Amino acid sequence: MSASSYARIYAVVRRIPKGRVATYGQIAELAGLPRQARQVGYALAALGDARVPWHRVINARGEISLRSRSGPEQLQRLLLEREGVAFDAKGRVALARHLWQPRGGRR
């Protein structure tokens, strides 16, 4: 069941520094799964309770992705603000300011 892919995804998410955010597509690429952003979201959804900073992963628009059913979206924003990530009036994060930018493509 391709659990190793999930493991790679979690490993990358764990590397996101505090106060930074990353996009699903970015995580997918860093995890060696280009164009599989969707799987990243799926992996995080199946995460449940684990020591992974899932709240630092947002979509390419800089917004917090809405779950099918009301989920911890509010909590996610709270956790990010608590780390110093700012949201604008439209509820978007300034990616130019908070996006995680690993150097040399790896870190």
Add this chain to the structure above:
DNA sequence: AACATGACCATTA
């Protein structure tokens, strides 16, 4: 096996 759904993304108009 077919079909639908989902914490997505890039391109094009």
Add this chain to the structure above:
DNA sequence: GTAATGGCCATGT
């Protein structure tokens, strides 16, 4: 700025 389209692929019915 919005809207439509195609791609990607694990899961459940």
